[in-house]
Amino acid sequence: MSKTILKMENITKEFPGVKALDNVNFEVSEGEIHALVGENGAGKSTLMKVLSGVHPYGTYSGKIFYEGQESTFQTINDSEREGIVIIHQELALIPELTVAENIFLGNEQTKNRFIDWRKTNSKAKDLLNRVGLKANVDDLISHIGVGQQQLVEIAKALSKDVKLLILDEPTSALNETESDNLLKLLKEFKEQGITSIVISHKLKEVLAVADNITILRDGQTIETLANDNITENRIIKGMVGRDLSDLYPDRSNDIGDVKFEVIDWTLGHPTIAEKDIISNANINIKSGEVVGIAGLMGAGRTELMMSIFGRSYGKYISGKIKINGKEVKISNVSEAIANGLGYVSEDRKEYGLILEDSIKKNISLANLTELQDKFTINSYKETQIGEEYKSKLNIKAPTIEQKAKNLSGGNQQKVVLGKWIFTNPDVLILDEPTRGIDVGAKNEIYKLINDIAAQGKSVLIVSSELPELLGICDRIYTLSSGKITGEFPIEEAEQEKLMTYMTSDGGM
Template structure:
């Protein structure tokens, strides 16, 4: 195969901080290279250099594409060469159609007018190529995340892509959607289109890659043939140490009942004929980690949103805390009862991105640091912030740094720090490690175990079965809003859980 891309001795600095130090990598036509590393390792920075987001002259080193020097002033220059990047946050206009998104800024013009017929026919052809069976005039906002991901790839194909860069493409996809996407990437490879694949899901990395490149702290650790590497090999290269057990499962001393939920039902916020949670009942004890498993759409998140008072639709049922019936209609009431939830979408519901790390941490418990509940005691707040950052090992250059600039793992640690300042009896964690690298995951698992040992009652929802089984004492399995099984985790297997989750 002919070499398509060569990046030589790439160094990128931000002031005195070296983000990339003398990194080199190469890629052949029709080859799939996975780029692995912890959050903050430099993967995104390297891809921004390649795509022209950081233009030529803003870094040192050389880039050759198709045998010619790549001197890009911006992303438009690299797109014209055939390089396309699809970010984790999809860049689609939701209220525009699939066709309009595909040709936005790239319209077919004949005689000074857009050739609508030609664009429609080409759109249909490319949608067929990516196996997306929707009408080109369908609004993008009406599509699922997996379908929107395929629209992004269709856009890239429309621009005659030669190198496709995918950044965490399956973070929010179902298993079925993930399988479709991975098959499509294999199909693109067969058509001589190269791919750089960035993902924390090492099973996908192993399944799809020809080569695996690992970056750590801005340094190139190594590039190897995927066939000769195990997931443990990748983890060791990523974190610089061997993690003997990714899930540090520990025995917990399970004590008295803290939470009891009886006959909880919730209806779809718009279509009230659909039940999202159907007569769910369960208990939770002090010192216990309760895992909740089930396929996407099983009602896991909706169930815990009802307990936290954040569900948008109608719901009913009885909630008991320490044996006493409580009424929870909103998040403030839940927090008053010492129930706190770390949400699935941390960027939308967990942080204020432009606010500093420290202010995000104290936001929910601010009254504790006020004189007469009105004037903030800033020295006390500052002490609490620095103690929280230190205790949870939040990596930040300053407490004043905007939290949106932190890596996903450090944002999640800051959200956990915020929740712990409220001293919750019940802590609900919805997808606590989504989009987080292996090293940060391990630290979060250890923290969850420590909190359970201190007597906190914890609910963990995760789409990753190994995660649920790795840290839970007991597992609830949900399907179509119903709790189908309540299983003690004595060496439970993924097959046992999936068998329950898939049964009608």
């Protein structure tokens, strides 16, 4: 029988107006990979923050036993000294520092009170080899990809003699190949005796790597399942409290004429002269249609969307936009909104929300003219709108005055969607609308997309998950190296075919 490395008993944690954890019990065996799953807001990240000392002893009730001893961590440094290292979903690297400097930040390799750069670089090389990262120790973090940055975070954890590694949504920003490599690495760590706790919404990955799976729902422990012939649907039932057999809801297609066209769109790099990010792209969307953009990371998906939405990225070189057959001028965000466009960014915290503002103020932000009362904002109407969208989108929060920063990722995403739906757009661009979101919230967002399309509006979706595009779109374009390489009605779109065109060098 495996030795227990971690036992958390009756953990309760409250925030103002919210009980985030309610008598949670969680147990992990030494050397296993243990998955922690649940809907957004279930309490997964909060539980790990309690464990690691981010929420210090005394701010919660219950007991934590680590390696047989009761733990009373006051800071994250306390837990790291005991070999517990947490890697958060938002990577904590400094872009302007090198790989080696980031690995040993706060854990500097010194000699006679000065940094020993030879020792630093030598140890960093060993750690990079251990995690399989093909990068130079003197590369700046800003010059390497997100997948490589994730490996730097893991190398940083290994430098602290990690015994218990906690990864919060480690593959949310990675492509399929990078995700597979990370999962293989976790299995290698298991063979080396390192215990891992993985928080993930990607249930296929959970089933591929985890020994045991603990499900949280509404801040409570529901059950722990051994990964023995269980299915995604079995896990989903525990997460949402019901069967979710139709993740991608059916809808009746009532597709009309072409509403929105992008013609011969070419976009230059914002800083590198004569480098095109997008080359002669042509796409169109009809009223009532949901169209997907499939491409690997780095293909130019987000850059294309941002440039369409008021030239928010890059250097415009050429191309036209037509709405209902007429060419329109859209050279800034205000003109994009005025012409009926809405854009939900892939980075909700950077571009989608003002985190210090309330749900109410975030929802009203893109359409303040609708709430204008002479020279001021009609606060009564703003409150009405906030309550309406909180209810309509099932935003889980005690009140609409809750700050956006205190919401779970899925609820933050619903606020961003609410903000743009309130502008009543004719064309809604969704860039990775379900990234880092649980299956229950995904299902709600898919139903919302169907509702928008049913109103005769057009929806353009970028997603890294091909099953998602295949499940909700009427038509899919493929993008590779800044070029549109294919266009497929959903009846002809297959995952293998899409991947072939996503890696093609040729354009349409």
